[in-house]
Amino acid sequence: MIVIASSYKIFEEKIEDFKKISREMAKESLETENGILRLDVLQADGDPGKFLFMEVYKSETARKAHLETPQFISWRRAVPEWLSQGSTSIQYAPIHIDLPE
DSSP states (O other): OEEEEEEEEBOGGGHHHHHHHHHHHHHHHHHHOTTEEEEEEEEOTTOTTEEEEEEEESSHHHHHHHTTSHHHHHHHHHGGGGBSSOOEEEEEOOSOOOOOO
């Protein structure tokens, strides 16, 4: 299992666009990809332009497959111009994850 935490800081005027495309990408990924267990999109309380994605994949193969999906490619093409700062991604080894069955 692989866990990725990615953070993004979005220009104020692009927050709603980012939320929409991110919600759509996450929903499509969860509905169509067998190897993705979670894709949570979170917005910071008190800083509406700050977002955190929590992604959980069954394997590295599943993570790489996600990067090739139409919904991710579309998301990735749109987002760079909306970033007010660079993004960060950190891979974690899970110790305890409570996933729905």
